[in-house]
Amino acid sequence: MPTSFVLNGKPTTLDADPEMPLLWAVREIAGLPGTKFGCGMALCGACTVHLDGKAIRSCITRLSAVAGRQVTTIEGLQSRPAMAVQAAWVELQVPQCGYCQSGQIMSATALLEKNPAPTDADIDGAMSGNICRCATYSRIRAAIHAASNSMKA
Amino acid sequence: MSTKTLDASQTTRRNFLKAASGAAATALTLGFEWSGFSRRAAAAGAPAASAAPFAPNAFLRIDSDNQVTVIAKHLEMGQGAYTGIATVVAEELDADWAQIRVESAPADAKRYANLVFGTMQGTGGSSAMANSWNQLREAGAKGRAMLLSAAAKEWHVPVEELTVASGTIHHSGKNRQATFGALVATAITLPVPDHVTLKDPKDFKLIGQRVARVDAAAKSNGTAQFTLDVVFPGMLVALLKRPPLFGATVQSFDPTAAMAVTGVVKVVQVPRGVAVIAKSFWAAKQGRDALMVEWDESKAEKRSSAALMDEYRQLAEQPAMSARKDGDAVQAIHDAARKVSASYEFPYLAHAPMEPLDAVVKLGAGSCEIWAGDQFQTVDQANAAHTAGLDPQQVSIHTLYAGGSFGRRANPGSDYIVEAVSIAKAYGVEGTPIKLQWTREDDIHGGLYRPMYFHKLEAGLNAESRLTGWRHVIVGQSIMAGTPFAALIKNGIDGTSVEGAANVAYAIPNLAVELSTTQTGVPVLWWRVVGSSHTTFAVEAFIDEVAHAAGEDGFTFRRKLLDQHPRMKAVLELAAEKSGWTQGPLPKGKGRGIAVAEAFNTYVAQVADVSVDEDGQVKVDRVVCAVDCGTPINPDIIKAQMEGGIGFGLGAALYGAITLKEGRIEQDNFNGYRVLRMNEMPTVEVHIVPSTEPPTGVGEPGVAPVGPAVANAIFAATGKRMHVLPFSRKA
Numbered sequence: 001m002p003t004s005f006v007l008n009g010k011p012t013t014l015d016a017d018p019e020m021p022l023l024w025a026v027r028e029i030a031g032l033p034g035t036k037f038g039c040g041m042a043l044c045g046a047c048t049v050h051l052d053g054k055a056i057r058s059c060i061t062r063l064s065a066v067a068g069r070q071v072t073t074i075e076g077l078q079s080r081p082a083m084a085v086q087a088a089w090v091e092l093q094v095p096q097c098g099y100c101q102s103g104q105i106m107s108a109t110a111l112l113e114k115n116p117a118p119t120d121a122d123i124d125g126a127m128s129g130n131i132c133r134c135a136t137y138s139r140i141r142a143a144i145h146a147a148s149n150s151m152k153a
Numbered sequence: 154m155s156t157k158t159l160d161a162s163q164t165t166r167r168n169f170l171k172a173a174s175g176a177a178a179t180a181l182t183l184g185f186e187w188s189g190f191s192r193r194a195a196a197a198g199a200p201a202a203s204a205a206p207f208a209p210n211a212f213l214r215i216d217s218d219n220q221v222t223v224i225a226k227h228l229e230m231g232q233g234a235y236t237g238i239a240t241v242v243a244e245e246l247d248a249d250w251a252q253i254r255v256e257s258a259p260a261d262a263k264r265y266a267n268l269v270f271g272t273m274q275g276t277g278g279s280s281a282m283a284n285s286w287n288q289l290r291e292a293g294a295k296g297r298a299m300l301l302s303a304a305a306k307e308w309h310v311p312v313e314e315l316t317v318a319s320g321t322i323h324h325s326g327k328n329r330q331a332t333f334g335a336l337v338a339t340a341i342t343l344p345v346p347d348h349v350t351l352k353d354p355k356d357f358k359l360i361g362q363r364v365a366r367v368d369a370a371a372k373s374n375g376t377a378q379f380t381l382d383v384v385f386p387g388m389l390v391a392l393l394k395r396p397p398l399f400g401a402t403v404q405s406f407d408p409t410a411a412m413a414v415t416g417v418v419k420v421v422q423v424p425r426g427v428a429v430i431a432k433s434f435w436a437a438k439q440g441r442d443a444l445m446v447e448w449d450e451s452k453a454e455k456r457s458s459a460a461l462m463d464e465y466r467q468l469a470e471q472p473a474m475s476a477r478k479d480g481d482a483v484q485a486i487h488d489a490a491r492k493v494s495a496s497y498e499f500p501y502l503a504h505a506p507m508e509p510l511d512a513v514v515k516l517g518a519g520s521c522e523i524w525a526g527d528q529f530q531t532v533d534q535a536n537a538a539h540t541a542g543l544d545p546q547q548v549s550i551h552t553l554y555a556g557g558s559f560g561r562r563a564n565p566g567s568d569y570i571v572e573a574v575s576i577a578k579a580y581g582v583e584g585t586p587i588k589l590q591w592t593r594e595d596d597i598h599g600g601l602y603r604p605m606y607f608h609k610l611e612a613g614l615n616a617e618s619r620l621t622g623w624r625h626v627i628v629g630q631s632i633m634a635g636t637p638f639a640a641l642i643k644n645g646i647d648g649t650s651v652e653g654a655a656n657v658a659y660a661i662p663n664l665a666v667e668l669s670t671t672q673t674g675v676p677v678l679w680w681r682v683v684g685s686s687h688t689t690f691a692v693e694a695f696i697d698e699v700a701h702a703a704g705e706d707g708f709t710f711r712r713k714l715l716d717q718h719p720r721m722k723a724v725l726e727l728a729a730e731k732s733g734w735t736q737g738p739l740p741k742g743k744g745r746g747i748a749v750a751e752a753f754n755t756y757v758a759q760v761a762d763v764s765v766d767e768d769g770q771v772k773v774d775r776v777v778c779a780v781d782c783g784t785p786i787n788p789d790i791i792k793a794q795m796e797g798g799i800g801f802g803l804g805a806a807l808y809g810a811i812t813l814k815e816g817r818i819e820q821d822n823f824n825g826y827r828v829l830r831m832n833e834m835p836t837v838e839v840h841i842v843p844s845t846e847p848p849t850g851v852g853e854p855g856v857a858p859v860g861p862a863v864a865n866a867i868f869a870a871t872g873k874r875m876h877v878l879p880f881s882r883k884a
Contacts, residue, residue, distance in 0.1 A: 017415070028433050029433075031384075033375075035375070036381065036508070038507050041822050044593075046507060074374065075375055089373040090365075093790075095366070096231030096233070097231030099379060131828055131830060133801065135834065137831045137834035138834060139796070
């Protein structure tokens with residue numbers, strides 16, 4: 001059964017099992033591999049995408065749940081906070097293995113889109129659902145602050 | 154020094170290459186073949202044309218478009234190997250960093266062996282830079298020398314009059330300059346020099362600088378390609394249902410319900426279980442959920458962790474194998490004015506890399522192609538060949554970025570690779586690419602854990618509170634037993650069980666380190682920093698207890714015992730100084746602890762500051778880290794590896810445990826197997842000791858001291874010692 005929604009700004013119809021998690025629909029059917037599979041239970045955040053601008057875990061979100069709504073993946077990031085986050089990620093050399101970083105960047109971007117000047121506590125609140133086994137957390141925190149500062153300029 | 158010849162097709166094209174000379178000779182001979190050149194020419198089905206790239210050795214290729222490709226024999230799993238490898242080659246080549254790209258090497262022990270491991274290609278033991286250092290410097294320097302010769306030949310000038318910087322060669326007298334790319338056509342006609350002079354370290358332009366990681370941009374925009382992302386037309390996805398207990402086997406299975414799932418193509422039995430092969434992950438997952446399998450559990454491991462630890466505790470009281478014996482520790486402790494004893498318990502640990510294990514396999518007639526974040530290329534090649542019924546040279550491996558590993562992908566049995574090959578073979582349709590995907594539950598249940606250990610320590614102090622005797626008994630499984638690495642077990646001692654303990658750096662006149670090796674049905678493997686993931690905790694937590702008994706603070710007591718180990722003493726002093734150790738005790742509810750380690754020839758000391766609230770909740774506020782890893786190749790990557798190692802080690806110390814209940818693993822995912830999260834990450838300060846010693850590794854050593862440093866800090870704050878890992882587990 002087809003599901004229609006807006007994917008990275010483009011009206012999209014995916015003909016797939018509506019029960020399929022959005023993660024696998026965007027990866028295997030829409031062909032967007034930037035969103036990663038880490039746990040399948042919304043425990044690690046590697047699969048984070050934006051649904052109507054909010055960070056959600058695509059591994060537990062059914063495809064049917066996004067019908068008619070806006071989904072953004074790492075491939076579709078365009079906002080000023082998103083650009084600031086990605087630039088800060090490179091500037092501060094955040095990634096190590098890099099596998100979780102799409103999810104980290106999606107969570108960080110959603111945070112800055114809502115709260116352009118987050119405190120450390122805000123960052124803890126928004127980012128503690130995203131696991132990084134390389135433990136790049138110090139740099140993620142620094143990069144979110146750096147992105148926030150760069151947007152003030 | 155040995156001489157290595159090339160195969161006939163290569164020798165006709167090029168001068169016979171001799172081993173390089175000088176101190177680095179052992180490292181040099183391996184790489185020098187015309188790999189890139191011959192591969193490309195063969196692919197084009199034609200002999201070298203004028204557009205052929207310049208490939209003076211197995212690690213370097215320069216194209217006429219001025220692209221410099223560095224071929225990495227090591228896996229990039231986050232530790233920065235690609236950047237470090239490229240930096241060393243680019244430095245000696247005098248290339249511009251912007252013209253560098255990195256490509257992974259094919260599996261080939263002849264050209265790409267890890268020189269620390271001997272004759273196998275693989276990444277581990279924090280050895281990527283240590284084993285490559287001389288080899289890659291030579292590779293870059295020989296390329297540079299040949300490009301200079303090419304310019305000299307083209308311009309009819311003496312080589313001595315040429316200068317090279319940032320990928321451009323100049324002749325000031327003739328006012329000529331050329332990029333490397335412009336010199337490729339001439340350079341490929343020249344002989345590879347036998348001898349080259351390496352740079353004086355004071356002339357380094359890239360080594361020692363914060364060179365940007367080659368993979369940072371792709372890993373910040375979703376384009377970095379992992380095995381999960383490999384897609385081929387007609388590719389199928391397989392999930393494997395494995396036994397619920399280690400050692401159980403398939404008794405029977407009924408594929409009916411699995412086959413009824415839309416998208417499921419086939420259900421096949423393989424040695425490790427029953428695989429569901431489907432057109433998509435989701436179909437394979439639903440198919441596997443529906444699959445009915447009866448297991449034969451008669452030979453399975455059915456013990457619980459608690460029962461195993463009871464056995465280990467009893468074994469610690471029985472005679473064990475000697476790993477180190479200086480003087481008479483038992484007598485010295487017996488005669489001591491004061492005795493200290495403690496035991497420490499360590500659970501099984503999963504590596505849990507963010508990318509669950511995965512591999513893509515394409516079996517053809519007489520060929521097997523593998524795509525994976527491959528860490529043991531030639532081991533995996535041999536195991537894949539054996540499984541497929543092929544010769545190793547018929548197996549090609551494409552090494553992709555690994556989404557973490559921490560040792561998991563470096564396994565002697567190549568578990569996930571062998572599974573994927575066996576599934577492709579059982580599917581039986583030649584040329585069909587099949588991706589084996591593990592889920593997180595597969596990963597947590599999948600074995601190959603850091604072993605469980607029990608440590609018992611006793612020490613004696615004389616009337617002057619000097620440490621006179623130390624006895625350390627370690628009980629646990631061997632990582633190397635039952636693998637091809639078992640040949641390294643000497644006199645019953647698996648070095649990976651006792652490293653960090655048998656070589657304890659403290660000056661102790663009477664010292665005994667003993668090992669009791671156990672056997673269980675639980676498969677085990679090295680986990681980041683290997684033996685030091687437990688031995689450092691035991692040694693550094695216990696020396697703190699001894700220091701306390703001697704009435705001295707942890708830093709002063711350690712320092713006095715390290716005169717024979719100046720590099721270890723230096724990092725200890727640096728960490729103490731930078732942390733403000735000597736500024737006296739912290740306020741109530743806070744504590745500071747110190748620990749030091751040597752792992753893979755790198756020295757690390759850490760000072761942890763903790764806060765403990767009234768409910769006993771521990772928050773690690775800050776970790777100050779001093780590291781001596783020889784010549785620092787990239788200070789920012791060293792810093793990143795210390796930060797990451799601290800977070801990784803801290804998560805394990807606070808929460809990490811895989812436990813068995815009647816053989817079944819009690820954890821399933823990141824809810825039961827808890828790892829460190831953002832809100833628990835301390836502030837980390839890293840201080841790098843300046844050094845001109847050869848570089849040593851940084852991927853693992855930072856993991857070792859954080860657990861005991863935090864444990865010692867908790868003691869300083871609360872008076873409570875941590876004897877059971879993880880700290881969240883009540884003893």
